[in-house]
Amino acid sequence: MKHHLSFIFKLLIILNLSVVCLCASESEEEFDFFYFVQTWPGSYCDTKHSCCYPKTGKPASDFGIHGLWPNYKDGSYPSNCDPDSVFDKTQISDLVKSLQKSWPTLSCPSNEGFKFWSHEWIKHGTCAESVFDQREYFEATLKLKEKVNLLQILKNAGIKPDDEFYELESIRDAIEEATGFTPGIQCNVDSSRNSQLYEIYMCVETSGSEFIKCPVLPKGRCASSVQFPKF
Template identity: 55%
Template sequence: MAAARLSLSLLLVVLAVAAGQRAAAQDYDFFYLVLQWPGSYCDTKQSCCYPKSGKPPADFGIHGLWPNRDDGSYPQNCSPDNAFNPSKVSDLLSSLRAKWPTLACPSGDGHKFWGHEWEKHGTCAANVFDEHGYFQAALRLRDQLGVLAALTSNGVNPDGGYYTLRQIKGAIQDGTGFEPYVECNRDEAGNSQLYQLYFCVDAAGDSFVECPVLPSGRPCGNRIEFPAF
């Protein structure tokens, strides 16, 4: 009987250690895939700078793939020693320049932007992604959505016109199967404009899911400009 109790105690310790290791390995519940319209980034008082590779395509670019928790909090900077290494994504650089461009000033090659995203967010998903896998997953998920095509096929065009929040969400839902959280910013004249879209991805980084919690972004109102780029 004593041996059985000892075996049970050892089993409970092993299970507790394993649970602790899993918790440490995955300190998040889902991802936000955040896409950004470059025309809205640039059409502000702050303006923008095109990257050294030239003006990016007029399409939604990636801002980041961010691990988040169901309570609205998120981990960050999880492995300070795991710095961004461009050589690990050398085969992805042309895609990153086109689909994950930097628009910050002064003009850059993107390495600072990608490094920030990997070090702050990507390292917190090391249980499923190494550096290459993180960027590859974000590119794949972005391409899978086809957001701009979803909007334009439903008459929502980046031509400086104005649309309702319902039109924008409905067009994206119709074209992608998922309704995003829509974040707006303001142009120099103070008009609300379509800025960022948040989609939720499961904790494995594989599939889109309905968002368990919505981010706290700037409210859009109901007259939203979709500026040209």
């Protein structure tokens, strides 16, 4: 009987340790790569919802950053990983001008951008706290924008924001030829239900500094020919 109780006691300890280990592994769960996502402002604004320019004025006619999003290879993604994390604008005070230029908000009502950046940090950035603190997250994302000039790449291929329609394959090929990597492309529709170039996804390795081949591409709802609207 004594031996039996001793066995049960040992078994309970092993099971308890297993649960502790499982919880630890789940809390330290890592992501596989980042999506670096840029938005074409002409397509954001050219919908029935329209847009509002930020308080600093109309943004440049260029792709703007949407975010840097941790992702898993199966297509799922973590979000809101640290409910205790609070966005602290003082940590990015020296980056604000760069953010307003490269990561502008177009949401309504008109604002300075802090709400947009706060959302991106809390939803996505907190899931990369093993790599970045808040300031490093925004700094690394801005550096990625400097590494790939999507608008110039497309213009070099004769694809311009002139309200004309371009073959989706031509857009994808131009970016792949210039960067070495196949992008993900998302489209939205204007009030006339035209499919238009909306967002471009590039994949980045987990340190957040180098582009890589995408383990999985987002499923874009694009027509074979898409409009590239003016802005």
